[in-house]
Amino acid sequence: MSDVIEFLERMGKDSQLRHAPAGALQRALSDARMSPQLQAAVMGGDQAGIEAVLGINTNVCCMIYIPRDEEQLPLRRTA
């Protein structure tokens, strides 16, 4: 039995899976022999469902930029 992270990595890098029609994706999931719950979550694009099964952090902050630094740069004089 493969796990869902392994399957998602394969899905991300396999041209036959990345934009596969539902039938082909379902066959690949069946072949991977994941739990029905995880198969359904992948098929349905249910990120929260996968996170719940795996018990992983759902409160992820993806902001890694603030614009404030520029205020600290000295202004270049033109005259």
Added chain:
Amino acid sequence: MEQGGSLVCVGIGMTLGSHITPLARSYIEKADVVFTALSDGIIELWLARMNNDVRSLQPLYKEGKSRAETYRQMVEAMLTEVRAGKQVCGAFYGHPGVFASPPHKAIEIARAEGYRAHMEPGVSAEDCLYADLGFDPGRVGCQHYEASQFMFYRRRIDPSAYLILWQIGVAGDQSFTRFSTSAEYRKILVEILARDYDLTHEVIVYKAATLPMHVARMERLPLGTLPEADIDMHATLVIPPARPLEPDPQIRARLSALDAAAEVDRT
């Protein structure tokens, strides 16, 4: 003199499994310690399998705490291990140097202290945006601003080019402590944009796919309805051109004169 420790900041791209480069993966796998700042918990789990010592920087975030302080702590966390003589890898989602403060700062400080430090690029949200929305930034030009900075300062924008505003989910947050701002803040953003765009002008709320089972979000709506739109910290605002390119006949005439002069010189 170069010190023993080193730092590399790599981008893993936007979509799990699709964008990570062989080189970025190699740095992650071979580092003594890997620090991660990623877009999703599922992607954190994926990265955690690539090295025995992967440390998420997520616990440093806290709503109500200045992100400036969070970013200082991220830099310090990486540099502490560099100073201890370790080969350190910072793995960031997207491109580590595009709308990302800590990697640039950590590399700058590490180099100043005599350590080897560099950045390896990744596929950014901007890269995905051009592919998903199907436009070339070279066609009529493309302007990028962080949404809050765009609001804090007077800018001269060009409505004949694309305008892209990043981090609209926190647009107008002067405290840098929030994870979201309300419709009232976006109303002010729309007021600013209304100086150059009609409120009926179609804009696009965009989010790249971070998991391969997803498709990108590309929601088209009139500018005037942006305050009520469903906006989170992942969202980017894309404003297509509102008017055609404006020819500059004087400059073209001067260039033609140069062409003619060059032709005379040749003959």
